[in-house]
Amino acid sequence: MSTIAIGLLGVIVMLVLMALRMHIGFTMAVVGFVGIYIITGDWYIAFHSLGTVPYSSVATFLLIAVPLFTLMGRFAYHSGISADLYATASTWMRHLPGGLAVATVGACAMFSAVSGSSLAAAASMGAIAVPEMLRHKIDPRLATGVVAAGGTLGIMIPPSLGFIIYGLIAEESIGTLLIAGILPGIILAGSFMVVAMIWATLSPAMATRQAAATWGERFRSLGGVWGILVLFGLVMGGIYGGFMTPTEAAAIGAAGSLLLLVLRKGWSLPEISESLRETTAITAMIFMILIGAHVFNVFLALSRLPTSITDFVIALEISPIMILLVIFAGYVVLGCFLDTLAMIVLTVPILLPAIQAMGYDPIWFGVMIVMVMEMGLITPPVGMIVYVIKGVVPAVELRDIFVGVWPFVAAQVAILMLFLFWPDITLWLPGLMRD
Amino acid sequence: MRFTNWLIRALDKASKFGTLVGAALCFAMMAVLTIDVILRATFNTAIYGAIELAVFALVLMAFFAQAEAFTAGRHITVDFFIQRAPAPVKTVIEFVTLTISLGIMVLMSIATMLSGLETIEEGEISFTLQLPVGYFKLAAGVGLILLTLAMLRRWLGLLVGARDGSGPPR
Numbered sequence: 248m249s250t251i252a253i254g255l256l257g258v259i260v261m262l263v264l265m266a267l268r269m270h271i272g273f274t275m276a277v278v279g280f281v282g283i284y285i286i287t288g289d290w291y292i293a294f295h296s297l298g299t300v301p302y303s304s305v306a307t308f309l310l311i312a313v314p315l316f317t318l319m320g321r322f323a324y325h326s327g328i329s330a331d332l333y334a335t336a337s338t339w340m341r342h343l344p345g346g347l348a349v350a351t352v353g354a355c356a357m358f359s360a361v362s363g364s365s366l367a368a369a370a371s372m373g374a375i376a377v378p379e380m381l382r383h384k385i386d387p388r389l390a391t392g393v394v395a396a397g398g399t400l401g402i403m404i405p406p407s408l409g410f411i412i413y414g415l416i417a418e419e420s421i422g423t424l425l426i427a428g429i430l431p432g433i434i435l436a437g438s439f440m441v442v443a444m445i446w447a448t449l450s451p452a453m454a455t456r457q458a459a460a461t462w463g464e465r466f467r468s469l470g471g472v473w474g475i476l477v478l479f480g481l482v483m484g485g486i487y488g489g490f491m492t493p494t495e496a497a498a499i500g501a502a503g504s505l506l507l508l509v510l511r512k513g514w515s516l517p518e519i520s521e522s523l524r525e526t527t528a529i530t531a532m533i534f535m536i537l538i539g540a541h542v543f544n545v546f547l548a549l550s551r552l553p554t555s556i557t558d559f560v561i562a563l564e565i566s567p568i569m570i571l572l573v574i575f576a577g578y579v580v581l582g583c584f585l586d587t588l589a590m591i592v593l594t595v596p597i598l599l600p601a602i603q604a605m606g607y608d609p610i611w612f613g614v615m616i617v618m619v620m621e622m623g624l625i626t627p628p629v630g631m632i633v634y635v636i637k638g639v640v641p642a643v644e645l646r647d648i649f650v651g652v653w654p655f656v657a658a659q660v661a662i663l664m665l666f667l668f669w670p671d672i673t674l675w676l677p678g679l680m681r682d
Numbered sequence: 683m684r685f686t687n688w689l690i691r692a693l694d695k696a697s698k699f700g701t702l703v704g705a706a707l708c709f710a711m712m713a714v715l716t717i718d719v720i721l722r723a724t725f726n727t728a729i730y731g732a733i734e735l736a737v738f739a740l741v742l743m744a745f746f747a748q749a750e751a752f753t754a755g756r757h758i759t760v761d762f763f764i765q766r767a768p769a770p771v772k773t774v775i776e777f778v779t780l781t782i783s784l785g786i787m788v789l790m791s792i793a794t795m796l797s798g799l800e801t802i803e804e805g806e807i808s809f810t811l812q813l814p815v816g817y818f819k820l821a822a823g824v825g826l827i828l829l830t831l832a833m834l835r836r837w838l839g840l841l842v843g844a845r846d847g848s849g850p851p852r
Contacts, residue, residue, distance in 0.1 A: 268764050268772075269779035270757040277786045297786075298793030301826065302819045305744045306737050311715070314708050314743065491719060494736075498715030505712075523705035527743060531704070531751035532758060534744040586758045 250286050254550025257282040271589045275539030282546035296545050304541040305534055308494055309421060314530040315497035316406040320362030321522035322504035326511045329371040331471030332357045338468040342459030345447025347383055348393040349440045351376040355397025356436040357472065359404035360479040361504060365624055369398025369632045373639035386453035387643045389446055391636050392651020396439045398632045399621035402587060404432035405483060412588050413613040416595045421493045422486045427610050427677045431618060431666060438658040446654060478503045487680055533588060540592035553600045560601040567605040574598060575619045582623015590620055614673045615666060622659050625652045693831050697753055700746035700828055707739040731811035741818050745825025749832040777840045784837055787830040795823035
């Protein structure tokens with residue numbers, strides 16, 4: 248059997264084991280180990296890679312950004328800032344058609360600026376915004392759909408764990424990726440707001456309009472969120488200006504977020520301790536996937552499967568856009584079953600060489616796949632965010648939440664097409680940074 | 683039986699202690715790097731070996747927390763395909779996949795420990811602080827052994843549950 252066939256078989260076995268609910272990190276390690284042994288025929292090489300990979304996968308300065316950005320988000324979550332973010336966004340936007348739904352997107356975007364997790368954004372905003380919207384007689388489909396869509400901004404707007412992991416796997420600058428996510432994240436948030444406004448305008452009964460706040464009220468409301476805005480500016484400004492590495496920016500972000508928690512709740516030891524414990528558990532989970540991925544990548548490299556896929560794709564007489572569309576469709580399907588981070592570590596080593604061979608920028612591709620994976624978080628049959636929102640507001644039917652997200656998924660597809668045919672939008676900010 | 687219970691309790695305590703150590707190291711990492719950045723920005727000086735300290739803290743944190751992350755069900759799985767399967771089928775599948783996972787973790791733990799011992803013998807030290815790298819590799823191996831024991835506990839629980847009909851452990 249050729250090495251390429253072994254590589255392909257390895258991928259199939261891995262998918263089968265994953266479908267059988269085997270932990271993703273362990274699955275990749277098992278398949279990688281067995282694959283290395285089969286290809287090299289040397290037990291010692293396979294065993295040796297199991298001994299060296301775990302430590303070398305973790306002992307990297309860049310990886311410190313993972314726990315520290317996670318910690319930043321956990322401190323922000325426990326500080327209870329979500330309620331203030333929602334109140335501020337609502338004061339500024341409630342007079343618009345579907346105003347409270349529009350405000351929810353704004354609040355989600357602001358929360359995403361300190362949290363790299365879509366599920367955290369959806370859970371914290373869902374608990375605050377959905378009951379408030381339902382109290383103001385906004386249709387449950389719009390109320391839940393908008394929170395689900397807004398939640399997906401968590402992984403798009405930096406600091407995003409998705410970009411950090413992609414950067415590590417693709418060996419691209421994490422700082423550049425984080426900066427590249429800003430503009431697409433803002434455009435996406437804007438598109439969700441437009442969808443909510445159009446929906447409310449077409450069906451006025453679904454979202455009653457609220458009275459506008461005075462300018463005085465609006466500026467006073469900023470008092471509750473200045474900390475988040477300053478923190479985001481400090482972290483992203485530090486990376487953009489080259490004053491800090493992403494890891495250092497993550498440390499400053501986590502410390503600033505802790506300061507916000509202390510200012511709001513005092514030295515609340517249970518919440519600080521809970522944030523640290525959650526961060527430790529999330530880090531352990533992510534790193535086990537990374538360790539497995541590194542063992543698997545040794546196997547992939549030995550099998551030459553990525554090179555063969557690249558040669559195959561280049562030989563195809565199909566437009567690169569078509570190939571990309573097929574890849575993105577595959578990601579949407581995978582996103583229905585797999586976690587975002589797992590998808591990145593599984594697919595990027597296989598696909599990225601082909602993408603680069605077609606002439607696409609790896610930073611652009613990173614932004615695109617994170618965006619496509621977002622869709623998987625809110626589309627059936629799994630749609631993890633939808634289940635999170637169902638858990639937060641059990642009174643709303645699951646079917647209604649799924650119905651509610653479709654207009655926002657359509658907006659995501661439209662924006663994806665915009666970035667596909669006009670990649671300069673995603674590369675504009677990183678371009679300024681490189682200059 | 684008394685010994686088994688003692689062993690399980692000891693393992694639980696070790697897992698929880700590992701997470702506690704990880705949480706403390708996470709805080710330390712944040713503090714060291716923040717102070718380092720502030721010192722550089724304001725006094726043009728830095729903490730000697732801050733980066734190395736943070737990296738070693740990350741290694742200890744990541745590996746010591748593995749056992750608790752497994753016990754708490756934090757590791758990512760794909761639930762969709764077998765979520766509607768009958769409970770006994772699920773148990774059998776879990777037993778099979780856990781056996782495979784256990785096998786790889788036993789090998790990984792041993793290989794990492796051996797790699798650590800080898801590095802100690804070679805006398806490899808870190809660049810700035812000149813700390814012996816091998817001991818951190820050994821610590822990583824200890825973390826993996828704790829994870830393996832947590833998996834073994836679950837595996838035995840499945841086996842006992844299947845034998846006496848009490849079902850899988852929660």
